Amino acid sequence: MSQAPVPVARWRRPFEAIRRRALGGPLALIGVAVALFAVLSWAGPAQAGTPVRWTVPVSTKPADIKAGNVLFDLHCSSCHGMGAVGASAPALLSVGPAAVDFFVSTGRMPLNSPKAQPVRHRPYFSPKQIAQIVAYVNAVDVAHGTPGPGIPAVVAACKKQGPECPTLSEGDQLFLLNCAQCHDASGSGGMLSNGYVIPSLRAATATQIAEAVRVGPRPMPNFGPGQFTDQQVAAIADYVHWLSTAPDRGGLGIAHFGPVPEGFVAIIFGLGILLVVSRLIGNRG
Numbered sequence: 297m298s299q300a301p302v303p304v305a306r307w308r309r310p311f312e313a314i315r316r317r318a319l320g321g322p323l324a325l326i327g328v329a330v331a332l333f334a335v336l337s338w339a340g341p342a343q344a345g346t347p348v349r350w351t352v353p354v355s356t357k358p359a360d361i362k363a364g365n366v367l368f369d370l371h372c373s374s375c376h377g378m379g380a381v382g383a384s385a386p387a388l389l390s391v392g393p394a395a396v397d398f399f400v401s402t403g404r405m406p407l408n409s410p411k412a413q414p415v416r417h418r419p420y421f422s423p424k425q426i427a428q429i430v431a432y433v434n435a436v437d438v439a440h441g442t443p444g445p446g447i448p449a450v451v452a453a454c455k456k457q458g459p460e461c462p463t464l465s466e467g468d469q470l471f472l473l474n475c476a477q478c479h480d481a482s483g484s485g486g487m488l489s490n491g492y493v494i495p496s497l498r499a500a501t502a503t504q505i506a507e508a509v510r511v512g513p514r515p516m517p518n519f520g521p522g523q524f525t526d527q528q529v530a531a532i533a534d535y536v537h538w539l540s541t542a543p544d545r546g547g548l549g550i551a552h553f554g555p556v557p558e559g560f561v562a563i564i565f566g567l568g569i570l571l572v573v574s575r576l577i578g579n580r581g
C-alpha cells in the first residue's frame with residue numbers, strides 16, 4: 297500500500313513532458329521579451345536627447361598636473377604636507393575637485409596660519425593656476441583610490457529648459473528647508489551660536505554655491521548625493537544666484553538685509569523723524 301503513489305506519478309510523466317514542451321516555448325518568448333523591454337527602456341532616455349553633464353571635467357594632462365604640483369609644494373605643502381598627506385592641516389587625499397576648487401577660488405586657501413578660520417578673500421591664484429592645483433590634487437586622490445566629489449556643473453548644464461533641468465521654485469523650496477535657518481531666507485547670513493560667522497551668499501558664484509553644498513566648509517554640514525541629486529544642487533545654486541542678482545521690486549532694497557534689519561531701519565528712521573517733528577513742535581510752543 298505504501299508503494300501506491302509511484303504508479304500514479306509514472307502515469308503522469310508523459311503529460312508532464314508534453315506540458316513542459318508546450319509551455320517552454322511561450323515562457324522563453326516572454327523571457328526574451330522582458331529582457332528586450334528592459335534593455336530598450338534603459339537605453340530610451342539617453343536616445344531622447346543629449347544627457348545633462350553634471351560635473352565639470354578636470355584636466356588629466358601631465359603638464360597641468362606638474363604645474364599644479366609646483367604650486368602646491370610652494371603654497372600648500374607647509375600645512376597640508378608634501379603629496380597632500382597632511383601635516384598641521386588635514387590630508388587632502390579624498391577631498392575631491394569640488395573642495396579644492398571651492399577653497400582656492402573663494403580665497404579661503406592658502407590660509408595664513410593653521411589656526412585661522414578660513415574666510416572668503418580675493419582669490420590668490422588665477423583661474424588657470426586654480427585649475428592646475430585642482431588637477432594635481434585630483435591626480436593624488438585618484439592615485440590614492442578615493443576621489444571625492446567633482447566640480448558640479450550648474451547653470452551651463454541646462455541652456456534650454458527640459459524635464460531634467462532645475463527650476464527656481466524647486467531651488468527656493470530646497471533652500472528654505474535646508475539653508476535658510478543659517479543663511480537667512482534672503483541669503484544675507486548671520487552668526488552661529490559658537491561665534492562662527494555665517495557669510496552672505498551674495499559674493500558666491502553659482503558653481504561655488506553648488507560646491508559648498510557638496511563640500512560643507514566647516515562648520516556648515518555637507519549634503520551628499522543621498523540628500524540632494526545633482527539636479528537639486530543645481531536648482532539650489534541657480535536659486536541662490538538669482539537671489540543675489542534679482543532686481544528689487546519696489547521700495548528700498550536696503551542691500552537685501554532681510555526682515556530683522558528692515559525693522560531696525562523702520563525704528564531708527566521712523567523714531568528719528570518723530571523726534572525731529574516733536575522737537576520742532578516743542579520749539580514753536
Ligand code: HEC
Nearest residue numbers: 371372375385386391395396399405406407408409410514
Ligand atoms: C597655513 C596653513 C595652510 C595653508 C598654507 C593651506 N591650507 Fe588648506 N587648510 C588649512 C587648515 C587648517 C584647514 C582646515 C580648515 C577647517 O576645517 O576649518 C584647511 C582646509 C583645506 C581644505 C578643505 C579640507 C577638507 O577636508 O574639507 C582644502 C581643500 C584645502 N585646505 C586646500 C588647500 C590648498 C589647495 C592650499 C594651497 C593653495 C592650502 N590649502 C593651503 C591650512 C592651510
Ligand code: HEC
Nearest residue numbers: 402414416474475478493494495500504505508513514516
Ligand atoms: C548650520 C548652518 C548652515 C547651514 C544649514 C548651511 N550653511 Fe552654508 N555656510 C555656513 C557657514 C558657517 C559657512 C562659512 C564656512 C566657512 O567660511 O568656512 C557657510 C558657507 C557657505 C557658502 C560660501 C559662501 C562664500 O561666499 O564663500 C555657501 C555658498 C553656502 N554656505 C551655501 C549654503 C547652502 C546652499 C546651504 C543649504 C543647502 C547651506 N549653505 C546650509 C553655515 C550653514
